[in-house]
Amino acid sequence: MALFERDEWVLLVTQKGKKWLVQIQDAPFSTHLGTIHMNEVVGLEEGEALETSKGAKLYPFRPTLEEFIFAMDRRTQIIYPKDLGAMIFYGDLYAGCTVLESGVGSGALSLGLLRALGRQGRLISVEKREEFARMASKNIHRFFGHAPENHDLVVADIQDFSLSCKVDRVFLDLPEPWHAVLSVSQLMREGGLLLSLSPNVGQVQLMHKELKSNGFANITTFELLRRDWKVDEKRARPMDRMVAHTGFITLAKKTPVAFQSGGEEP
Ligand SMILES: C[S@@+](CC[C@H](N)C(=O)[O-])C[C@H]1O[C@@H](n2cnc3c(N)ncnc32)[C@H](O)[C@@H]1O
Known part of the structure; x- marks a missing residue:
């Protein structure tokens, strides 16, 4: 090394x-x-x-990416590594895919997505507040040692955002993600995946409703709990404390028709 x-x-x-x-x-x-x-x-x-x-x-x-995320400048809530890992896996990122992300906040999700994409593919990150975009850009530059060439960080409202190409994946970490569904659905290719993280279940319900009425299917929501253990010669037992709740991850596929799950074919 x-x-x-x-x-x-x-x-x-x-x-x-x-x-x-x-x-x-x-x-x-x-x-x-x-x-x-x-x-x-x-x-x-x-x-x-x-x-x-x-x-x-x-x-x-x-620093590993996890260590960097916990040590970097943060002025917004970040997506925790346990959720980042799952979002990147269930988001099914692949070499060469084009990803749209909003909001950027401190840049934890942007870092995870850029790390997973490597030099292939492209990340477009949309953040409404200039000061957060600046902070995220600084964190990204610090981690990689340069600004990745395949990353565009745009200061804009995702609800009025437009693009000349279709994206393969959308990642949302917004306080009101349901307001962004219509606009991002128009920027996605059929078969593309949308992932959204929300801390409250009320947000998830509104999100499901909006996704269903905008051509999304296979809509699932889950949460992940990570419980660490204390292990030494005398004991092996769960830690007394844990990060009990971070957020719910919602995953949906953009489709030309509303597919239903679990029904019998005629
Ligand atoms: C929780 S933070 C995102 C944290 C980020 N994902 C991370 O892991 O560091 C939410 C961000 O969404 C931004 N935001 C809220 N509404 C927005 C909108 N309509 N368009 C773009 N960004 C928005 C906020 O300014 C804030 O920076």
């Missing part, structure tokens, strides 16, 4: 698991554990220890 270079963003980790996301620049970095000079990270391998002015050890690593 490549050695650390100037301007990279690095995760500095203590042995007890405390983490800081810091850019490698000609500048000191201080915590309650003492100070290091970030220049010292240049040329190190991942995991090579650095000693602070107080004799504590810090270990530099390249």
Whole structure:
């Protein structure tokens, strides 16, 4: 693996698991554990220890996407990694597909989609508020080290958004996603998939109603619970606390006719 270079963003980790996301620049970095000079990270391998002015050890690593998402600047609610993973899988992303996403917020979903697409395919992200678009763009640039060429981040209202091509997938993380269904359905190819994340079940009901009246079928909603376990020599049991609820994921397919599920063929 490549050695650390100037301007990279690095995760500095203590042995007890405390983490800081810091850019490698000609500048000191201080915590309650003492100070290091970030220049010292240049040329190190991942995991090579650095000693602070107080004799504590810090270990530099390249952040995984999950680590980056929890350490990056966030001013909006983000989609949690457990839901991101499921949305990317059930969204059936494939090399070369064109994806439309709204709203962008802090950019957690955009990062997951860009990571899954790689250099193939295209992501169009639509965000109404300029300050969030700017923050997401900064987070994306930080994670990849550059602005991905296959990404367009547009400041616009998804309800009035238009495109010259049809998209294969739509991902929505909006407070009122049902208001966006009509506009995005006109931008999708038949057979395309729409995924939407909403924290409240009332939002899900309105979403189902709107999807049904706009040519969507196979509409399903599910939620995912992740329960971590405490495991050592003495015990193996669930943790006392968990992130009990994040959101409901709704998945639907754009179709030319309203398909019904479970009925007998004549
Ligand atoms: C919960 S945040 C999205 C978080 C993001 N998916 C992430 O994982 O970081 C919801 C975003 O939707 C944006 N939004 C709300 N209504 C919108 C609309 N009509 N068109 C575009 N963006 C909208 C908000 O400004 C906000 O940034």
